[in-house]
Amino acid sequence: MERLKAQNPDLKDRVTDRDATIEELTEFKKFALSRLAAQHVEIMRCAVRSRSSSRLHPPTGHLPRARTTVYGTCS
Template identity: 50%
Template sequence: MTDQTPADEPAADQPGDEHAARSRVTARAVARLKAENNTLRDRLARQSATIEELTSFKTLALSRIAAQHEEITRVRSSQPDPDTPPVARLTPVPGRSQTIGSCS
């Protein structure tokens, strides 16, 4: 794929001039393609780094979810200790028998 326009190709009066003109056009095309290649390599490197970061984040998130699931399963399936009040019941704080504020 070349982006040659009539302005890119100088008029050739002699056969040698035509060869030189094509060489200049080819050299410009090669330089442009090399620059584009470098740009694409940089972009690829940035994308690879981003993918690595996101993969690490995903792994960490999944391991945390698995740990939370195991903890929930353990808490739900454990037999309650008769001396420990149920989780849903709150024990009163000693010395705090009165309601404070407008809630009375």
């Protein structure tokens, strides 16, 4: 019985540490899911913009020619 009483504070500390870890991981999970959702929204927005842009400017089948004139101070 004395041994169990001696172990009790130790176990309470472990439970407290475990609860703190769980809380930190839960917050991290919420943050990660929030960022993933925001990235998904941005990807979908870019995809829609890309699709609507490609309808306005259909591909010509070749690459544009290289520019030979330099504008500005890009030397």
